[in-house]
Amino acid sequence: MKLITAVIKPFKLDDVREALSEVGVQGMTVTEVKGFGRQKGHTELYRGAEYVVDFLPKVKIEAVIDDALLDEVIEAISKSANTGKVGDGKIFVAALEEAVRIRTGETGPGAV
Numbered sequence: 777m778k779l780i781t782a783v784i785k786p787f788k789l790d791d792v793r794e795a796l797s798e799v800g801v802q803g804m805t806v807t808e809v810k811g812f813g814r815q816k817g818h819t820e821l822y823r824g825a826e827y828v829v830d831f832l833p834k835v836k837i838e839a840v841i842d843d844a845l846l847d848e849v850i851e852a853i854s855k856s857a858n859t860g861k862v863g864d865g866k867i868f869v870a871a872l873e874e875a876v877r878i879r880t881g882e883t884g885p886g887a888v
Contacts, residue, residue, distance in 0.1 A: 777840055777841065777842060777843065777871075777872040777875060777884075777885055777888065778840070778841050778842075778843060778846055778869055778870065778871060778872060779838065779839075779840055779869070779870045779871075779872045780837075780838070780839045780840075780841055780846075780849055780850075780853070780867065780868070780869055781836060781837070781838050781867070781868040781869075781870070782836070782837045782853050782857070782865060782866070782867045782868070783809065783811065783834050783835070783836050783837075783865045783866050784834065784835055784837065784853075784857040784864070784865035785834065785835070785857070785859065785863065785864065785865065786808070786833055786834065786835045788835075788856065788857045788859070788865075789806065789835050789837075791856040791857070792837060792852075792853055792856045792857050794856070795852040795853065795855065795856035796837075796839065796849065796852055796853070798852065799845060799848040799849060799852045800845060800848075801839050801841060801845070801849060802888070803839065803840075803888070804837050804838060804839040805837070805838045805839070806835060806836070806837055806838075807835070807836045807838075808833065808834075808835060808836075809833075809834050809835065809836045810831035810832065810833055810834065811831055811832065811834055812830065812831055812832055813863070813866070814862060814863075832863065834865065837853075840872055840875055840888045841888075842885055842888075846869065850867055850869070853867055854867065875887040875888050
């Protein structure tokens, strides 16, 4: 099993969700987060005063998948989240040792 964590632009969430559903991802966790990478934030104007926005709004998607789906999931996220501009996001892949369904006590891939 793998834990996929993707940080994307908020307006791309629906596109990514649909793409993941099409490749067989059955569930995910979505969190609104703030951060920056190479974008380094930006300057905005509010009531005539300039201020710096250091942390940009992003969405973090976490999904546990079977190893066999890894390439398809990465491709689905990459294509659906891509705008071609700086700040499109990142995808992280981590090995997942165990998963447990709390209600039944089921473990392993069946618990996902």
